[in-house]
Amino acid sequence: MIWSKYNLLLDVDDGSYALFNTSSRTLLTFDKETYDEFLYLKENPDSYTEFEDADFLTKNMIIVDSDVDIFSYHLNEILRRRYNPNVMSLTIAVTRACLFNCIYCYETDRPPVYLNETTENHIIDFIKTNSSLQELAVVWYGGEPLMNFQSIERLTEKFKKLGIKYGAEIITNGYLLTKEISDQFSDLAIRKAQITLDGLKEVHDKRRPLCSGKGTFDVIVSNIEYLLSVCPDIEINLRSNMDMENVGGYVEFYKYITNRLNNDRVKPYMGYVQDILNSGCTVESNNIGGFNNRLPIVQEQKKRV
Ligand code: SF4
Numbered sequence: 087m088i089w090s091k092y093n094l095l096l097d098v099d100d101g102s103y104a105l106f107n108t109s110s111r112t113l114l115t116f117d118k119e120t121y122d123e124f125l126y127l128k129e130n131p132d133s134y135t136e137f138e139d140a141d142f143l144t145k146n147m148i149i150v151d152s153d154v155d156i157f158s159y160h161l162n163e164i165l166r167r168r169y170n171p172n173v174m175s176l177t178i179a180v181t182r183a184c185l186f187n188c189i190y191c192y193e194t195d196r197p198p199v200y201l202n203e204t205t206e207n208h209i210i211d212f213i214k215t216n217s218s219l220q221e222l223a224v225v226w227y228g229g230e231p232l233m234n235f236q237s238i239e240r241l242t243e244k245f246k247k248l249g250i251k252y253g254a255e256i257i258t259n260g261y262l263l264t265k266e267i268s269d270q271f272s273d274l275a276i277r278k279a280q281i282t283l284d285g286l287k288e289v290h291d292k293r294r295p296l297c298s299g300k301g302t303f304d305v306i307v308s309n310i311e312y313l314l315s316v317c318p319d320i321e322i323n324l325r326s327n328m329d330m331e332n333v334g335g336y337v338e339f340y341k342y343i344t345n346r347l348n349n350d351r352v353k354p355y356m357g358y359v360q361d362i363l364n365s366g367c368t369v370e371s372n373n374i375g376g377f378n379n380r381l382p383i384v385q386e387q388k389k390r391v
Contacts, residue, residue, distance in 0.1 A: 087131045087132055087134060087144075087149050087150065087151060087152065088131050088149070088150055088151075088152045089127065089128045089131045089148075089149065090107060090109065090147055090148055090149065090150045092107050092108045092109035092110075092147070093105060093106075093107050093128075093148055094106045094107075094108065095121070095124055095125070095128060097121065101118075102115060102117075103115065103116055103117065103118060103120070103121035104116070105124055105148070107146060107147055107148055109147050109160065110146045110147040110148075112146040112147075112148065123137075127143075127149070131149050134149045171216060171218045171219070172218055172219060172220040172221060173219075173220065173221045173222075173223070174213065174216060174219055174221070174222050174223070175222075175223045175224075175225075176209070176213075176222070176223070176224050176225070177224075177225040177227050178201070178209070178224055178225070178226060178227060178241070179201070179227045179228055179229065179231070180200065180201045180226060180227075180228065180229075180231050180233075180234040180237040180238060180241075181198070181199060181200045181201065181228050181229045181230070181231065181233050181234040181237075182196055182197050182198070182199045182228065182229045183196055183197065183198040183199065183200070183228070183229045183230065183233050183234075184196045184228060184229040184230040184233070184259070185230060185233065185259075185261065185262070185296055185297055186230065186259050186261070186294055186295065186296060186297065186302065187295055187296070187297045187299075188293060188294045188295075189292075189293050189294075190293075190327065190329075190359050193229065196229055200233075200234045200237065201234060201237045202237075203240065206237060206240055206241050206244070209241065210241075210244050210245075210248075213245075213248065214248075219248075219250055220250050220251060221250060221251040221252075222245055222248065222250055222251070222252050222253075223252075223253055223254070223255075224241075224245070224252075224253075224254040224255070225254070225255045225256070225257065226238055226254060226255070226256040226257070226258075226276070227256075227257050228257070228258075230258060230259055230261075230262065231256055231257070231258055232256075232258055232261075232262035232263065232267060233262065235262075235267060238256075238274065239270070239274070242254070242274045242275065246275075252275055253275050253277055254274065254275050254276045254277065255276065255277065255278040255279070255280070256276050256278070256279050256280070257279075257280045258279060258280070258281060259281070259282060259294065259302070259306070260279075260281040260282070260283075260302075260305075260306040260309050260310060261296070261302050261305055261306055261309070263279075263281075263306075263309040263310075263312075263313055264309070265312055265316075268309070268312050268313040268316050268317065269316055271313065271316075271317045271320060272316075272317050272319070272320075276317075276320070277319055277320060277321065278320070278321045278322075278323065279313070279320060279321075279322050279323070280322075280323045280325055281306065281310060281322060281323070281324060281325070282294065282324075282325045282326065282327060282357075283303065283306060283307070283324060283325075283326060283339070283343065284326055284327050284328075284332055285326065285332045285335045285336065285339045286303075286335060286338060286339050286342060287301065287303040287304065289332050289335055289339070290302070290303040291303050293327070293332065307343075307346065307347075310322060310324075310347060310352070311346075311347065314347065314349050314351065314352070320351060321351045321353065322351060322352045322353065323353050323355065324343065324352055324353060324354040324355070325355060325356075325357050326339065326354065326355070326356050326357065327356075327357045327358075327359050328356045328357065328358055328359060329358070329359040333356075336356060340354055
């Protein structure tokens, strides 16, 4: 076994230590004692079996088989998924419209364009061109996809009639997730939802208001509570878009929301606002896109949680 060439073992200026594997994207932070153990492991990779978490080290590609070329491994995986004729993944934007006006939205113009039945039928025709298809995975996307819920309903019915394995996810701001819509999620085979809350009420409402300026936090949180109660299988990826303005409040938000929702099916995580299109969605000084900026933040949060 060898120490992966994708490991970065870091002795940070402020006296903290970390290991980041750029291949598996595993990030660990630890104390000096563990850092010394990793230094030893780096020089003596075969000693990994003596580590309490030996499985973790191999599973996360920190220690790898000397025969494995990780780059080829990833490439093979990507190609296998991309060119597997039995499986198709589609991201379908059912509308460009959105009722929010988030301060960092990269979709600067959100025209009220909606997927119509003609285009839906073209999608079905396209899927049918693959005669060996056995599995279809869809991500409902927008704008705000729930603004064209009829299209989601119609297409799901048509997908189910194809007689293949089918499942869906949705990326939604969560505001229109009414009881009537949540009640249908299981039938629509929507098993995952990505919903964004940027912090506690005061912070979130400033960053992700309605177009009218009204806050959205309270409605979204109660919608999530209801969705969890009626969909026993739904998993919610609870995203928080962070920049230097709101990152300081993440720990308080994390404690509040995990305590309030109190459900293992809710997975909070941070996204990082980065102005990749130079659209002015965040000023440069607020940008925490770079790894050097993120590491101290993660370390600080780990100390506080
Ligand atoms: S909810 Fe999404 S699409 Fe709508 S304004 Fe916010 S970031 Fe843009």
